[in-house]
Amino acid sequence: MPKALAGIRVVDLTQYEAGPSCTQMLAWLGAEVIKVEPPGGEAGRTALSDRRGEDAWFFLLLNSNKKGVTLNLKTPRGRAMFEALVKTADVLVENMGPGAMDRLGLGAEALRQLNPRLITASVKGFGGGGPYADYKSFEWIAQAMAGAMSMTGAPDGPPTKAIGGLADTGAGLHAAIGILAALVQRQTTGVGQQIEVAQQDAVVNLLRIHLRDTYASGRPVPRQGNRSVNAAPSNIYRCRPFGPNDYVFVHCATVDMWKTLTTIVGRPELGDDPGYADRRDRVKFIDEIDDMIEAWTEKRTKHEVLEILAGAGVPCGAVLDSTEVLADPHLTSRGMIVELKHPTRGTYPMPANPVRLSDSPTEVVRAPLLGEHNAEIYGTLGYGVAELDALRREGVI
Amino acid sequence: MTERALSGMRILDLTQFEAGTTCTQFLGWLGADVVKIEPPGGEQSRRNRPEVPGLDAMFFLVFNANKRSVTLDLKHAEGRALFLRMVERADVVVENFAPGLMERLGLDYERLRAVNPRIIMARIKGFGLSGPYHEYKSFDMIAQATGGVMSVTGFPDREPVRCGAAIGDTGTGVHAAAAIMAAYIQRQRTGEGQLVEVAMQEVVANFVRGRFVDHYRDGAPSVRRGNDITGGVPGGAYPCAPGGLNDYAYIYVQTMNQDMWGDFVAAIGREDLLADARCTDAKTRWAHREALDEIISAWTRARTKHQVMAELGKAGVPCGAVLDTAEILEDPHLNARGQIHTIEHATRGRVRLPGCPVRLSASPAPTTPPPLAGQHTAEVLAELLGLSTDEIADLRARGVVTP
Numbered sequence: 001m002p003k004a005l006a007g008i009r010v011v012d013l014t015q016y017e018a019g020p021s022c023t024q025m026l027a028w029l030g031a032e033v034i035k036v037e038p039p040g041g042e043a044g045r046t047a048l049s050d051r052r053g054e055d056a057w058f059f060l061l062l063n064s065n066k067k068g069v070t071l072n073l074k075t076p077r078g079r080a081m082f083e084a085l086v087k088t089a090d091v092l093v094e095n096m097g098p099g100a101m102d103r104l105g106l107g108a109e110a111l112r113q114l115n116p117r118l119i120t121a122s123v124k125g126f127g128g129g130g131p132y133a134d135y136k137s138f139e140w141i142a143q144a145m146a147g148a149m150s151m152t153g154a155p156d157g158p159p160t161k162a163i164g165g166l167a168d169t170g171a172g173l174h175a176a177i178g179i180l181a182a183l184v185q186r187q188t189t190g191v192g193q194q195i196e197v198a199q200q201d202a203v204v205n206l207l208r209i210h211l212r213d214t215y216a217s218g219r220p221v222p223r224q225g226n227r228s229v230n231a232a233p234s235n236i237y238r239c240r241p242f243g244p245n246d247y248v249f250v251h252c253a254t255v256d257m258w259k260t261l262t263t264i265v266g267r268p269e270l271g272d273d274p275g276y277a278d279r280r281d282r283v284k285f286i287d288e289i290d291d292m293i294e295a296w297t298e299k300r301t302k303h304e305v306l307e308i309l310a311g312a313g314v315p316c317g318a319v320l321d322s323t324e325v326l327a328d329p330h331l332t333s334r335g336m337i338v339e340l341k342h343p344t345r346g347t348y349p350m351p352a353n354p355v356r357l358s359d360s361p362t363e364v365v366r367a368p369l370l371g372e373h374n375a376e377i378y379g380t381l382g383y384g385v386a387e388l389d390a391l392r393r394e395g396v397i
Numbered sequence: 398m399t400e401r402a403l404s405g406m407r408i409l410d411l412t413q414f415e416a417g418t419t420c421t422q423f424l425g426w427l428g429a430d431v432v433k434i435e436p437p438g439g440e441q442s443r444r445n446r447p448e449v450p451g452l453d454a455m456f457f458l459v460f461n462a463n464k465r466s467v468t469l470d471l472k473h474a475e476g477r478a479l480f481l482r483m484v485e486r487a488d489v490v491v492e493n494f495a496p497g498l499m500e501r502l503g504l505d506y507e508r509l510r511a512v513n514p515r516i517i518m519a520r521i522k523g524f525g526l527s528g529p530y531h532e533y534k535s536f537d538m539i540a541q542a543t544g545g546v547m548s549v550t551g552f553p554d555r556e557p558v559r560c561g562a563a564i565g566d567t568g569t570g571v572h573a574a575a576a577i578m579a580a581y582i583q584r585q586r587t588g589e590g591q592l593v594e595v596a597m598q599e600v601v602a603n604f605v606r607g608r609f610v611d612h613y614r615d616g617a618p619s620v621r622r623g624n625d626i627t628g629g630v631p632g633g634a635y636p637c638a639p640g641g642l643n644d645y646a647y648i649y650v651q652t653m654n655q656d657m658w659g660d661f662v663a664a665i666g667r668e669d670l671l672a673d674a675r676c677t678d679a680k681t682r683w684a685h686r687e688a689l690d691e692i693i694s695a696w697t698r699a700r701t702k703h704q705v706m707a708e709l710g711k712a713g714v715p716c717g718a719v720l721d722t723a724e725i726l727e728d729p730h731l732n733a734r735g736q737i738h739t740i741e742h743a744t745r746g747r748v749r750l751p752g753c754p755v756r757l758s759a760s761p762a763p764t765t766p767p768p769l770a771g772q773h774t775a776e777v778l779a780e781l782l783g784l785s786t787d788e789i790a791d792l793r794a795r796g797v798v799t800p
Contacts, residue, residue, distance in 0.1 A: 002587070004579035017607050029579040047653055050614045057613040061606045127756075130733035135710035137717070140626070143562075144647040144717030147725045149634065151561030152550065159634055159645050159719045161624050162560030163549035164604040170564070173571050178755040180578035181402035181427040185760060187585060188400070193759040201736050204725060205571075205754035207562035209415055211722055212455035215748070216448040220643065220721030226538070226559050230446060234538070236547075236556060245618065247557055249542040257534075280446075310533035317535070317542030319557045321618030322609045325545040325602055330530040336599045348613060351606045354599035355576035356525075358592040360583055 003030020004360035008183065010034065010091040012066060015042040017139070017165055018123045018199065019095030020062040021172030026091070026179065027065035028353040028362045034089075034377055035066045036082070038073070039395060041370045054344060060367045064340070064350065068368030069377045070397045073104060078396045082106075084381045087115050090192075091179055095123040098134050108194040119182040119192040121175045127198030137199055142167030146203030147221075151210055154225040166206055167199040174202045232282040233261070233289050236319060237297040239305055247319040248297060248305045252279060261314045265296040326351070340366045371397065401428025402760040406581065408432065408489040409480070410464060413440045415537070415563060416521050416597060417493030418460035419570030424577065425463030426753035426762040429489075432777055433464045434480065436471070437799040439770030452744050453767065459750060461767035462740065467778070468771035468799040471502055475797045479782070480504070485513050486781050488590075489577055493521035496532050506592045516590040517580045519573050525596035535597050540565030544601020549608050552623040569600040628652045630682040631661070631693050634719060637702040645719040646697055646705040652679035657714060664712035665696045725751075738764035743772075771800045 008031040012023040020035075027033040040046060042059075049056035072078040086092065092111060094101055101107055101122070108120040125137020126145075135141075140161050143149045148167075153160030165172075178195035186192060210221045213229075226249070228234040236247040252258045255277050262271035270276050270292075282289060297305050302318035309316035320328060326349040331337045340350045353362040374397055378388055391397045406429040410421040418440075425431040433440070440457070447454040470476040481504075484490060490509060492499055499505055499520070506518045520526065523535020530543075538559050541547045551558035576593045584590055611619040626632035629652050634645040650657045655678065662670045670676045670692075675685040682689055697705050702718035709716035720728060726749055731737050738752040743766065753762035778784045778798070792798045 002583070004583035006583075006586075008582075025575060029575075030583075048610075050610075057610045058607055060613075061609065126730060127734060130730040132710065132730040135706075136713060136715040138649065138715055140624075140647050140649060141715050141717035144634070144645075144719045145728075146562075147720050147722050148560070148562040149645075149647065149719045150643045150721040153558060154551075154555065157552070157555075158624065158636075159643055160551060160558060161634075161647070162546065162562060162564075163608050163619075163621075164546040164560055164564055164601065165607050166560070166562050166564060166604065168607065169604050170568070170571075173568075173575060174755050176575045177423065177427075177571065177578065178757055180575060180582065181755075181760065182757055183582055184406075184578060185400075185402035185404075185428075185757075188404075189759065191759075193757055195758075196756040197754065198734070198736075200731070201734075201751075201754040203562060204731070204736070204751045205419075206564055206567045207722075208419075208459045208751050209456065209563050209567065210561065211459060211726070211751070212446075212448075214722040214726065215455040218723065220723045221561075222642070223561075226556070236542070236559075244621070245548045245557060247542075249538050249547070249559070251536050251538060253536070306533075310530065313534060315534040315536050315539050317539035319542045319547050320545055321548040322545050322605075322612045323616075323618040325543075325605075326609065326612060328543075330524060330528040331599065331602065334525055334528040334596070334599075336596075336602065351599075351602045351609070354595060354603040355572050355579075356594040357576055357580050357583070358594075359587070359589070360579065360591070 001361060002359050004357055005029045005031040008032065008091065009089045010093060011036060011085055011089045013092065013094040013096070015095065016044040017062055017168035018171045019093055020044065021165065021169040022121070022123065022175040023066065023093050024062055024064060025173065025176045030360055033066040034085070035063060035068045035368065036071050037068065037370065039070045039397065045370065055367065055369070060342065060345065061350065063367035065365045066368055067373035067377060068371060069374050070371040072396050075396050077391065077394065081378065081381065081396070083114055086111055086118065088381070089115065089118060090183070091119045091121065093121045093175065097136065098124060112192055117186060117190065117192050119179055119186065119195065121179050121195040123171050123175050123197050123199070125199050127196055127201065139165060139167045142199035142203050146200045146207065148203050148207055151207070151221045151223055153223045155223050157223070159223070167203050170206055171197050171199045171202040174205070227286065229283065231279040232286045233293055235290055237294045239297050239300055239302040245319045245321045246302055248302045249317045249319065250293060250309060251315045253315065257314050260312050261309065264308060264312060265293060267292060338364045340364060342366050343369065399761060402757055403428040406430065406489065407487045408491060409434055409483055409487045411490065411492040411494070413493065414442045415460060415566035416569045417491055418442070419567045420519070420521065420573040421464065421491050422460055422462055423571065423574045423753070428760060431464040433461065433466045433768065435466060435468050435770055437468050437796065439468065443770060453769070458742065458745070458748060458767045462750060462764045464768055465773035465777060466768035466771055467774045470797055473797050477502065477504065479797065481512050483781055484509050484516055487513070487516065488581065489517045489519065491519045491521070491573070491577070495534060496522060510590065514589055515584060517577060517584065517593060518590070519577050519593040519595070521569055521573050521595050523597050525599065526594055537563045537565035540597035540601050543598045544605065546601050546605045549605065549619045549621055551621045553621050557621065564604045565597045565601050568604055569595055569597045572600050628679055628683050630679070630686045630689050635694050635697040637697050637705055638700055643719045643721045644702055646702045647717045647719060648693070648709060649715050660712045661709070661714045664709055664714060665693070667692065740764055740766045742766045743769055774798050774800070
């Protein structure tokens with residue numbers, strides 16, 4: 001099977017989400033990703049598990065299509081094996097705390113002395129340089145510091161965190177872009193380079209659209225819950241049977257969408273009323289419009305509403321919960337949710353690769369067990385069975 | 398011209414609004430030659446709530462730096478023919494039109510491949526090119542609803558809430574940029590282009606996958622938990638002086654890290670809590686979270702969010718001030734790192750824009766001003782297709798290109 005990144009070897013020193021999401025994407029695109037973990041496993045595998053001794057679901061979701069090896073970087077033998085591995089690699093990705101790689105003697109320049117073609121990528125909270133460089137970060141800290149939290153939540157409520165990996169997976173994806181660009185550049189220059197992504201920068205990039213209101217007014221973008229100050233209707237509406245996620249989101253951008261909607265909900269005269277033609281003018285009638293739509297949606301389930309409105313060309317989305325996403329007929333029919341089999345966890349549905357390349361299909365392979373590929377990978381570096389046994393006894397792998 | 402990562406890659410950019418424009422802007426920062434092909438009068442988002450009538454909207458400016466602009470009428474047969482001649486000389490075409498539009502124009506992937514087998518065509522859609530929802534229209538919040546992020550954002554006793562950041566739109570553009578470069582790398586081995594497809598719903602599911610853990614553990618949907626981190630004290634947004642809408646600091650002491658708790662109580666001058674039975678470990682702190690959050694809030698309320706962040710940050714405790722959008726543009730860290738770029742726009746003058754969010758040591762990414770509609774029409778037609786001034790004047794006279 002052809003793969004876009006066939007022949008690219010990635011040494012993966014990542015943990016938790018911001019790094020693993022990057023290397024998982026590279027693996028889906030066909031790179032050989034070798035996840036190097038300390039002998040006890042990376043923290044995302046162990047500390048976040050719901051069952052002692054069992055790989056965390058969190059880990060399984062972010063480490064598919066990788067090979068797993070263990071290595072104690074703090075022993076001289078482990079260090080030598082790591083250097084041998086780096087010499088065979090194209091890319092190294094890490095998301096350790098600020099300064100940790102330098103303390104290990106594995107800073108970008110030291111690594112490139114071993115292998116001048118090596119592309120090194122670091123995912124950090126705030127990035128080097130600047131007053132926050134040494135501050136620790138993780139998802140919610142970066143959401144706070146990039147403006148995302150200030151614009152999420154109800155107008156009468158506090159700033160609210162968005163429960164998606166904006167900063168973690170977001171920064172990981174940005175790092176993947178940097179790495180891919182550097183691979184292209186290396187074909188001209190023959191040498192690697194250093195990539196840096198700060199979570200704060202990545203989240204600012206994801207919300208740059210909202211800065212426009214600040215440019216216009218000089219003021220912060222307010223929290224608006226689900227409503228928009230620029231368009232009506234643009235909100236969620238309750239549906240049967242009124243569970244916590246029985247809602248649809250409806251947004252009318254054009255006058256045609258508005259006309260279709262008013263016809264469907266039985267108020268065609270509003271569709272023809274010039275006072276309601278512009279989405280911004282309709283904001284004046286926002287309460288009336290929201291009531292009108294909800295009176296119609298609350299007689300139906302969100303899936304019925306989705307089919308009727310979206311089917312008629314009115315932008316509409318059912319608010320799917322995580323269980324519904326994993327079973328969604330559209331996602332499953334497209335192969336975005338795949339079923340994986342794990343030796344200890346059994347069978348489970350897994351969100352697959354959201355980018356499709358016609359000549360580089362992604363077959364999702366479950367995350368590796370701890371050290372599952374030690375023999376295979378170290379074998380390619382010339383380590384025999386007896387030697388690996390000895391290294392295992394010494395706690396190097 | 399400075400050598401950059403994607404120097405030599407030429408992109409024909411048919412994108413509009415956000416999900417596509419953000420993709421091609423990213424590739425522009427990385428060095429690609431992005432030729433934005435716009436209908437006469439310009440792409441719609443130039444007029445999307447222009448703050449000053451007649452000038453390009455800020456919406457357009459934040460997504461269209463580092464591009465050239467050509468206006469070309471694709472509804473005109475001759476316009477389509479010119480476009481296909483440009484495809485012969487391009488590496489990538491990106492589009493995010495409504496479902497079916499490129500097919501109606503006769504510009505689907507098969508057609509493009511027929512004129513240039515090396516072309517990479519990236520198609521950004523709400524629900525993709527197949528499956529039961531593929532004809533449905535989408536926007537950022539529609540993708541957020543159907544991708545699962547809305548169901549877990551917000552407070553337990555309240556309705557689902559959209560995430561402020563545009564992970565459905567810009568998030569999708571970022572994924573598309575990665576896919577395009579992967580296809581470009583593959584082409585260097587195979588000599589052939591391919592079709593790249595990215596769906597907004599799927600991108601949101603990719604962002605939120607880490608929060609599906611509850612489903613796997615309990616078989617039940619992940620629930621809304623507001624700002625709390627289950628088991629973490631402190632773990633949430635704490636109110637700061639002077640009590641404005643965004644005067645909060647988000648603080649999290651990792652539950653498994655008892656040393657970090659020690660650093661935290663030292664920083665807030667409450668070492669006495671080390672001997673407090675409520676604070677033996679993360680479990681006992683969680684059991685007494687209301688009383689402890691009150692103690693923590695009393696300390697944060699006496700300080701601004703910037704003071705709280707500086708004091709805790711220096712003590713090694715993860716803490717972030719809740720910055721609003723106005724503060725982002727002023728943020729000393731982003732500015733010290735050169736992340737906020739100032740450009741000189743032809744009609745708007747000096748504008749500050751967030752720059753390229755990825756730093757490559759050998760590929761600098763300055764931000765150049767977003768082009769006016771059709772600013773580079775003559776330049777690009779001459780450069781790519783070798784058209785003479787007279788030929789371009791003739792096309793202009795017949796309305797195939799503007800201005």
